[in-house]
Structures are given as C-alpha cells and as structure tokens.
Amino acid sequence: MMRRLGLTLGLLALTSVAPAQVVDRPAGDPVSTEAGLVAGKTLPSGVRAWLGVPFAAPPVRDLRWRDPQPHAAWNGVWNADRAAAECIQPLRGRNINHYFGEEATSEDCLYLNIWAPPEPPPPGKAYPVIAWIYGGGFNVGSASMANYSGEPLASKGAVYVSIAYRVGSLGFLAHPALTAEGNGGSGNYGLKDQIAALQWIQHNIAGFGGDPGNVTIAGQSAGSMSVSLLQASPVAKGLFHRVVGMSGGVFGGQMAPAPLAEAEVEGVALQKALGASSIEAMRDMPADRLIALAAPVKRRPIVLDGRVVPVPPEAAFAAGQQSDVPVMIGFTRDESFRSLGPIAGVAEYERAVRLTFPAHAAQILQAYPARMAEEARRAARDIERDATLGLQMAEWAKGQSMKGKAPAYAYFFTRTHPYRPGVTFADHDPATVGAYHTADVPYWLGTLDSLNLFRVTRDWTQGDRQLSAEMMDRLLAFARDGDPGRDWPAWKVSQPRVHLLGEAGGMVDWPHFKTLPLFKDAAPPVPAERPRIRD
Numbered sequence: 001m002m003r004r005l006g007l008t009l010g011l012l013a014l015t016s017v018a019p020a021q022v023v024d025r026p027a028g029d030p031v032s033t034e035a036g037l038v039a040g041k042t043l044p045s046g047v048r049a050w051l052g053v054p055f056a057a058p059p060v061r062d063l064r065w066r067d068p069q070p071h072a073a074w075n076g077v078w079n080a081d082r083a084a085a086e087c088i089q090p091l092r093g094r095n096i097n098h099y100f101g102e103e104a105t106s107e108d109c110l111y112l113n114i115w116a117p118p119e120p121p122p123p124g125k126a127y128p129v130i131a132w133i134y135g136g137g138f139n140v141g142s143a144s145m146a147n148y149s150g151e152p153l154a155s156k157g158a159v160y161v162s163i164a165y166r167v168g169s170l171g172f173l174a175h176p177a178l179t180a181e182g183n184g185g186s187g188n189y190g191l192k193d194q195i196a197a198l199q200w201i202q203h204n205i206a207g208f209g210g211d212p213g214n215v216t217i218a219g220q221s222a223g224s225m226s227v228s229l230l231q232a233s234p235v236a237k238g239l240f241h242r243v244v245g246m247s248g249g250v251f252g253g254q255m256a257p258a259p260l261a262e263a264e265v266e267g268v269a270l271q272k273a274l275g276a277s278s279i280e281a282m283r284d285m286p287a288d289r290l291i292a293l294a295a296p297v298k299r300r301p302i303v304l305d306g307r308v309v310p311v312p313p314e315a316a317f318a319a320g321q322q323s324d325v326p327v328m329i330g331f332t333r334d335e336s337f338r339s340l341g342p343i344a345g346v347a348e349y350e351r352a353v354r355l356t357f358p359a360h361a362a363q364i365l366q367a368y369p370a371r372m373a374e375e376a377r378r379a380a381r382d383i384e385r386d387a388t389l390g391l392q393m394a395e396w397a398k399g400q401s402m403k404g405k406a407p408a409y410a411y412f413f414t415r416t417h418p419y420r421p422g423v424t425f426a427d428h429d430p431a432t433v434g435a436y437h438t439a440d441v442p443y444w445l446g447t448l449d450s451l452n453l454f455r456v457t458r459d460w461t462q463g464d465r466q467l468s469a470e471m472m473d474r475l476l477a478f479a480r481d482g483d484p485g486r487d488w489p490a491w492k493v494s495q496p497r498v499h500l501l502g503e504a505g506g507m508v509d510w511p512h513f514k515t516l517p518l519f520k521d522a523a524p525p526v527p528a529e530r531p532r533i534r535d
C-alpha cells in the first residue's frame with residue numbers, strides 16, 4: 001500500500017512541474033483535398049498552417065526507387081498540426097552554423113507544409129502561391145527547418161508551401177536494373193517528388209486560399225538548381241508561372257548533373273559496396289545502413305534520363321524549350337562551390353590560378369589583379385565565386401534572355417551578418433565568412449530570428465530587419481505580378497546589371513561579367529567532394 005502511494009505521489013510531483021499542454025486553435029473548417037479532409041491550426045500570429053500534409057504515397061518497401069504514387073484516400077480528417085519527418089539522411093551536430101534542432105527522419109517523408117494568411121481571400125481573389133524547394137546538395141535538407149518557415153511571408157499575403165523530396169541515394173540513385181523497370185530512365189526520384197508536389201498544388205491549393213494559376217517556385221542552392229531543372233523540364237511545364245533561384249543553377253559546367261550512363265555506373269558500384277545481389281536486395285536493406293554506406297558518394301540529378309531531363313538544360317534553353325516564365329535569380333558576394341586553397345600572399349594566389357585555370361590564367365590574373373596579400377585573398381574569393389555561382393547564374397539569365405520572352409531579374413547580396421561577439425561554429429568562421437552561401441535566405445523569407453532559436457548567434461539590427469522587409473516585399477511583388485519593383489529593371493545581355501541587396505542598394509554592373517566565359521572550360525570540382533559553400 002505504501003509503495004503504491006509513494007508511486008502516486010511521485011507521479012503527482014512530476015505532473016506538477018510539467019508544462020501545460022497548449023491546445024491549438026483550428027484553422028477554420030477542414031479543407032477538402034483529392035485524398036480527403038485536412039485540418040490545420042491557427043498560429044499565435046494569426047497565420048493559418050497545415051503541417052505534414054501528404055502529397056504522395058510513402059516511398060517505402062516496393063516503392064523505394066520508384067516514381068511517387070498518389071496517396072490513398074482516407075476517411076475522417078487528417079490532422080495536419082505538426083511537421084512530418086524529414087527524408088532520411090545523415091544527421092548534423094548542434095555546433096554548426098545552420099542548426100535548427102534535430103528532426104526525426106524517415107523514408108516515409110513525402111509531405112508538405114502550408115502557411116496561409118490569417119483571413120481567407122475575398123471571393124475571386126486568391127493569394128499568390130510560393131512553393132519552396134530546400135537546398136542541401138541533394139543529399140540533405142528539410143521542408144520544416146525554421147529558416148524555411150512560411151509564416152512571415154504568409155502574414156504578408158501569400159500562400160507558402162514547403163516541399164519535401166527524397167535526397168541522397170534514395171532520391172537520385174540510377175542503376176541499369178532501375179532503368180529497365182521503365183518510366184524513362186532511373187534516378188531523379190527527388191525531382192519527380194518535386195513535380196508530384198507541384199501537381200498536388202495545382203489540384204488542391206485553391207482550398208487553402210492559393211491561386212493555382214499563379215505559382216512561383218523558389219529555392220536556394222540545390223533547391224535553386226532544382227528550380228532551373230524544372231524550368232528546363234518538359235514534364236514540369238504548366239505547373240508554375242514564375243521562378244526564383246538563389247545561388248544555384250545547372251549551367252556553366254560546374255556542379256553539373258550526371259549523364260544517365262555515368263550515374264548508372266555509380267549505382268552499380270554502390271550495389272557492389274553493399275554486397276547486394278540485386279536492386280530487390282537493395283530494397284530489402286534498412287535505409288539507415290544504405291545511407292551510411294552510400295554517404296561518401298554525393299548524389300546529384302541526372303540528365304539524358306529520357307523523361308524529366310531528356311536534354312541538357314543549356315540545350316533546352318538554347319532551343320527556347322524551357323518554361324518561358326519570369327525569372328528572378330542571384331547570388332551572394334562570398335560564396336563558391338570550389339576552393340583555390342589557402343592564400344597567404346600574392347605568390348600563392350598566382351600559383352593557384354595558374355594551376356586551376358591553365359588555359360586562361362594570364363587573362364584571369366589581369367582581370368583580378370592583386371599587389372598585396374589582402375588583395376590576393378579578396379581576388380581569390382571573387383574568382384572562386386565567379387567560376388561557380390557567378391557563372392551559373394549568369395548563364396541562367398543569359399539562357400532566359402536569349403530565347404525567352406519573359407523577363408529576367410538579377411540580384412547580388414552583400415550583407416555580412418552581425419554576429420554576436422565570441423560566437424563560434426564548427427563549420428563557419430564569423431570573422432572571415434562574409435556574405436556566405438545561404439546568408440540571404442532568412443532575409444528573403446523573413447526568418448532572421450531562426451538563427452537565434454537555440455542560442456543567440458546574431459545581433460540583428462534595425463537595418464537588417466528593414467533589408468529583410470524590403471526583400472520580402474520584392475519577393476511578394478514578383479510572386480504577384482512577375483516584377484520585383486520599378487527600380488529594378490529587367491536583365492539584358494547588352495547591359496548585364498544586378499540589384500544590390502545589402503548596406504547599399506541600386507543597380508550595378510554584374511561583377512566581372514566579361515571574364516566569366518574564361519571559367520566555362522575549367523575542370524569542374526570532383527563530384528564526390530563536398531562543395532565549398534560556406535553555410
């Protein structure tokens with residue numbers, strides 16, 4: 001008796017210090033979708049959210065390495081009050097720069113999150129839709145990171161959807177046996193997931209207040225590369241009406257997709273490394289073991305797959321076969337996908353340029369002169385950027401402008417985050433990182449405070465918040481009308497200019513635009529190495 005009473009008192013004591021449960025306010029009546037009713041919640045800001053909405057069947061068991069399939073219909077109401085697990089992938093430590101809390105992972109991951117304004121739109125006036133595609137080198141990434149929250153943009157008048165897609169070997173494995181199964185080659189399952197989500201948006205987003213006739217796809221890094229592939233893909237035509245690309249494109253030869261035949265060789269090599277007798281045996285393997293053994297080889301999208309990317313994207317744009325929609329693209333001042341190595345002075349800088357770009361070293365050194373060590377380090381960083389991200393985004397703008405009728409707009413982000421003094425990261429040096437790869441995302445999405453979620457790492461200023469408000473307004477204007485503002489003219493090959501976003505603003509010449517062709521025939525970085533993206 002005493003033992004039972006002691007246990008009861010212990011449980012009461014534990015209960016007395018536990019936080020009270022928060023009861024979410026519903027987001028109005030459940031929304032009808034093709035598969036069934038979906039209920040959401042109203043956030044404290046008033047924004048309505050539906051988190052963890054399935055757009056395809058779980059790609060598990062026999063559906064591993066198959067095209068996304070429609071989700072089975074359900075009875076009753078799907079309670080979309082929390083985000084689903086991210087697609088299974090290697091996990092990250094808490095001491096890195098972009099740490100937003102460890103998420104659950106699963107192969108059952110084809111869900112999306114939706115944020116909508118507090119009030120439904122007036123009759124006949126639906127909200128523009130922004131569909132976000134995350135980055136992560138096609139090997140990691142999540143639709144539910146705090147950095148990608150749609151709450152701020154939804155509060156300003158958009159329906160924002162973040163899309164999950166398979167990554168790594170589960171999202172981009174090609175193999176002769178998979179190709180033989182049909183559906184136009186193998187691989188690109190992650191891209192097919194993105195297309196399936198966009199099809200879901202076309203069929204269902206009106207119930208959430210969004211306009212299926214006004215969808216903007218946006219992404220950063222691998223998400224931006226995905227956007228460029230979707231713009232080039234014949235399968236994705238008609239699913240979107242504007243595109244936004246932040247620091248990534250499949251142009252210029254750097255970080256290029258793999259031809260199907262090359263990707264199939266990589267797939268066979270993985271099968272041998274796993275000791276599997278067949279693709280079916282690989283489907284039987286636990287996903288965590290597969291991920292662990294496959295991690296050293298970074299997967300990437302595939303071209304010449306016969307369906308999603310049947311021709312190289314450059315060829316599609318050159319022939320005017322891309323989705324001819326307004327384009328808004330850009331990059332940051334201090335990012336790159338390759339490194340010239342440590343630069344201590346002018347001699348090391350010149351040696352690195354001659355080694356990396358032997359055919360055009362003299363011209364490049366003339367275009368990026370350096371007489372002192374600090375100038376050499378700045379010139380090296382500019383070359384690293386221009387030979388990768390600068391070239392990619394310039395080729396994208398040029399490709400759209402040459403044959404497309406819709407305008408292209410370009411930006412250049414230069415703001416260095418105001419770091420809290422003394423803050424340190426395992427993968428990121430605040431003293432030297434500058435306007436790094438991904439630095440612009442929280443400004444575009446209004447998620448500056450996500451970087452202080454678990455510890456204070458930035459001391460945001462009023463200037464930062466004003467810059468973010470301006471960038472959000474420009475993104476929303478582009479999503480509504482295809483025009484980011486009267487003071488931001490469309491890009492022209494004859495006058496390649498970018499809009500500055502940072503301490504200064506206005507239009508300036510594209511950095512080193514005339515020099516960019518010198519980098520096109522340079523040997524690309526080894527695909528298996530981790531891109532130097534300073535994130």
